[in-house]
Structures are given as C-alpha cells and as structure tokens.
Amino acid sequence: MAKARLNKVIEFMGTEVPPGQSATIDLEAAQLYTHSPLHIPVHVVNGRYQGPVLLVSAAIHGDELNGVEAVRQLLNKVDPLKLHGTLVAVPVVNVFGFIHKSRYLPDRRDLNRCFPGSERGSTAARMAYQFSEHVVKKCTHIIDLHTGAIHRGNLPQVRANLEDEASAEMAHAFGTPVILDAAIRDGSLRAVADAAGIPVITYEGGEALRFEPLVIAAAVKGIVSVMRMLGMIRRVSRKKEQASPFIARSSSWVRAEQNGIVRCVVALGERVIKGQVLAYISAPLGHGEDTMVAPRDGIVIGQQMLPLVNEGDAVFHLAYFSKGASSEVEQQIESFLDEVSDEVDIT
Structure with missing residues (x-):
C-alpha cells in the first residue's frame, strides 16, 4: 500500500x-x-x-x-x-x-x-x-x-x-x-x-x-x-453488504381537490398502489367528504403534515420506480429506518 x-x-x-x-x-x-x-x-x-x-x-x-x-x-x-x-x-x-x-x-x-x-x-x-x-x-x-x-x-x-x-x-x-x-x-x-x-x-x-x-x-x-x-477516512469492514438504493426516475405531487380537514391513511415510506386511498378530506362537520387516491404505484417520499388544506395544495409526494420494484423499496426503507433507529443516541 x-x-x-x-x-x-x-x-x-x-x-x-x-x-x-x-x-x-x-x-x-x-x-x-x-x-x-x-x-x-x-x-x-x-x-x-x-x-x-x-x-x-x-x-x-x-x-x-x-x-x-x-x-x-x-x-x-x-x-x-x-x-x-x-x-x-x-x-x-x-x-x-x-x-x-x-x-x-x-x-x-x-x-x-x-x-x-x-x-x-x-x-x-x-x-x-x-x-x-x-x-x-x-x-x-x-x-x-x-x-x-x-x-x-x-x-x-x-x-x-x-x-x-x-x-x-x-x-x-x-x-x-x-x-x-x-x-x-x-x-x-x-x-x-x-x-x-x-x-x-x-x-x-x-x-x-x-x-x-x-x-x-x-x-x-x-x-x-x-x-x-472518497478515501477521506478509514474504511471499515461491514458485517453485511450495504443494500443498493433504488432510483426513482420521476415523481409527482398529489393535490387536494377540495378545501377541508385531511385525515391521512398512509405515511412516509409506505408503498401505495394505483387507486389506493391516501387520505380523506372533509368539512369540519364531516359533510361532502372527498378521497385522495394514488395516480400510480409508488412510494410516499413527502407529505404535508398540517391537517388543513385548500384546494390545489400539494399533500403527498410520490416517487415512481420500475415496474414491480415498489414492494422491495418499501422493505428496504423499513430495514434502513430500523437500522438508523438502533444507532440514534438521543441523550
């Protein structure tokens, strides 16, 4: 060397x-x-x-x-x-x-x-x-x-x-x-x-x-x-091989089609399939409820956290992968988040 x-x-x-x-x-x-x-x-x-x-x-x-x-x-x-x-x-x-x-x-x-x-x-x-x-x-x-x-x-x-x-x-x-x-x-x-x-x-x-x-x-x-x-610090031997990331070539925001209060039924990192309900939007008294659905199979990579929306607001950011890959992406996300959680020191 x-x-x-x-x-x-x-x-x-x-x-x-x-x-x-x-x-x-x-x-x-x-x-x-x-x-x-x-x-x-x-x-x-x-x-x-x-x-x-x-x-x-x-x-x-x-x-x-x-x-x-x-x-x-x-x-x-x-x-x-x-x-x-x-x-x-x-x-x-x-x-x-x-x-x-x-x-x-x-x-x-x-x-x-x-x-x-x-x-x-x-x-x-x-x-x-x-x-x-x-x-x-x-x-x-x-x-x-x-x-x-x-x-x-x-x-x-x-x-x-x-x-x-x-x-x-x-x-x-x-x-x-x-x-x-x-x-x-x-x-x-x-x-x-x-x-x-x-x-x-x-x-x-x-x-x-x-x-x-x-x-x-x-x-x-x-x-x-x-x-x-980059060779800036010493490499370490891994107990297991790092999984290869998945590449999303496109993404889009799903927008609210009416004003109201949002009740989300999916969360960040979840896999969704075309037509799946993402959230319900209703008036405070529950009248005129609308559903938000996924336009394509994908993974939720971004989400509005405030449960109040106006028509046209971007609520869910979906990333799209090659056909059939979304299930593998979801599993890898879960493993990644579990691994990082084990390393977190909140003291």
Missing part, C-alpha cells in the same frame, strides 16, 4: 489552515441596517494527509434545522490528524433566515434560487456570490443538507443528477434507500456546482423547524459513508 502523502496548507478568505488543524472563518455575507456585519461561519478541518475537499452545507433555507445539527455531530467525529483531505463544514448558510426562523431572506428571496449571484445585486445575490466564490469553488465535492418546507416532511432521500458519474457515485455511497434522479434547477447551489464541474448531492429529510433524531442520524451516517468512499 502506498504511503499517504502529507497535506498542504489550505487558504480560505485570507486565513491559512495548516495540515492537521482546524479553524473557523467568518465569511461576511452582508451588513445589517446598523452597519453591523453579518457573517456565515465556515469551519475548515484540514486533514493531515492529502485528499478531496468536501463541502457539507446546511440551512440554505434558514428554517431547515436538521442539517445544522447533523453538521455539528459530524464535526465531533472528524479527527484532523487522521483525515485525508479537507472537510469544509457550513452549518448555517442563510444566516438571515436562521435568525428569523424563516426559509427566506428579508427580501423574501429564496437563496437557493439566486446562485451564482452577483457582486452588486440584491442581498440574496450578494450572499450567493460570496458563498460561490469563496467557498463552493474551493471544494472538489459537495453535500447539501435540506428538509421539507414548513409543515412538510420528507423521507430521508438523496437527490442528484445521475448523468454525472461522480455525483451518482456519491449518491449511492450515501446509502439512503431512495435516490431521486432530479433535474438541476436554475439558481440552485447544485446548478452552480454542476457548472463548475463539482459533483454534488442533496440530502432531504424531515420537516422544517424541527430536530428529528432519526433524520439527523441518517444524514451523519450518509456523510460518513461518502467520506469513506
């Missing part, structure tokens, strides 16, 4: 981090009305040995909190003296939204639709530009952590452009049972990374404004698995 090469000093925003050391660097994102600066904290763990530069980011949407805790737990696991390469951890990208417990910036813009940004644009554009230029473009691989929007929960899943071989390899290594082959949206972090030739995956799990131990544990487990695949 070839001897690992010692790493070099890495520089971020004028701060040099020697091999085997860590540093927290403040990236100035904007200024408040008072002229007080607002910073994005960037934690750089420069490993002793050479290797990839992995960015793990969270809270691009300021109310998506599970990723913030996942990054904190991850940093407690990484030893810079044993690390190959560099871990760049940004627990809170959208500091404005995080402070106000909001998905958006003060101007109501979605930061994840503003990349690559502009040096002289809006607050959102400037933040996106600073993060792109000073953080994203310094990295060789990216894992971006998300949750569902407010009152929406997501099954732990990975989204990636599977046409990119390196991104597909990361997605499979992450280890969630479901991978969604997702098109890249203009203005997203994935878009700017893809344009720069940087492989990137997005982890989705849980609900906004919540800490969900199982979802957080799945995120940490997945990131560690990717780091092992």
